[in-house]
Amino acid sequence: MSKVIGILAGSLRKESFSKKVGKTLLDFAPDGFEFKLIDLSDIPLYNQDFDDHNEVPEAITKFRTEIANVDGVIFVTPEYNRSVPAVLKNAIDVGSRPYGKSVWDKKPAAIFSNSPGNLSAFGANHHLRQSLVFLNMPTMQQPEVYIAHVNDLFDEEGNMKEGGTKDFIKKAVESYIVWFNKNAE
Numbered sequence: 001m002s003k004v005i006g007i008l009a010g011s012l013r014k015e016s017f018s019k020k021v022g023k024t025l026l027d028f029a030p031d032g033f034e035f036k037l038i039d040l041s042d043i044p045l046y047n048q049d050f051d052d053h054n055e056v057p058e059a060i061t062k063f064r065t066e067i068a069n070v071d072g073v074i075f076v077t078p079e080y081n082r083s084v085p086a087v088l089k090n091a092i093d094v095g096s097r098p099y100g101k102s103v104w105d106k107k108p109a110a111i112f113s114n115s116p117g118n119l120s121a122f123g124a125n126h127h128l129r130q131s132l133v134f135l136n137m138p139t140m141q142q143p144e145v146y147i148a149h150v151n152d153l154f155d156e157e158g159n160m161k162e163g164g165t166k167d168f169i170k171k172a173v174e175s176y177i178v179w180f181n182k183n184a185e
């Protein structure tokens, strides 16, 4: 049976570059792997009362089940104010509860950060990395994936243009698969 890798893009924007990077990754799934885009748009803001009073919204149960059913995760994050956009942080928080039942636990991860600017969302990348340490997700260290000038990478149809960045991203996915095979339990 194929191993399933969830691709989470930290943006709700229709023309999101992060979503376009995520879509590009689908083509790089090797034999034996299925890459699956996970939609974050319906997840409500986390409220601990949901779990404490057994009133968990259906969209949260659906998301938790989706993550429970993947074997690994690639996070494609943009940067908001030098950190992780709320939509992605919220998804992480939602999946981490109720206490002791985190759906993230032990799933090998990678972080691909991107920005139209020069700094490639370095701040978001490393804030996210900090959460993944606590969530016990073995997270690929090398190569670090910082994608600068992401706005220049796509054609009119939203497909990633051939070139050095696309080649680098493909190689990063290959490294993630090696990482996954070493760290999956």
Ligand SMILES: Cc1cc2nc3c(=O)[nH]c(=O)nc-3n(C[C@H](O)[C@H](O)[C@H](O)COP(=O)(O)O)c2cc1C
Residues within 6 Å of the ligand: 010, 011, 012, 013, 015, 016, 017, 018, 019, 078, 079, 080, 081, 082, 083, 114, 115, 116, 117, 119, 120, 121
């Ligand atoms: C609230 C907000 C804060 C932002 N902060 C940063 C930032 O700290 N660093 C950065 O490189 N870009 C920042 N940007 C610009 C985003 O990189 C840009 O909007 C990007 O396209 C968002 O990702 P997306 O295309 O996946 O939606 C910010 C954008 C918004 C809306």
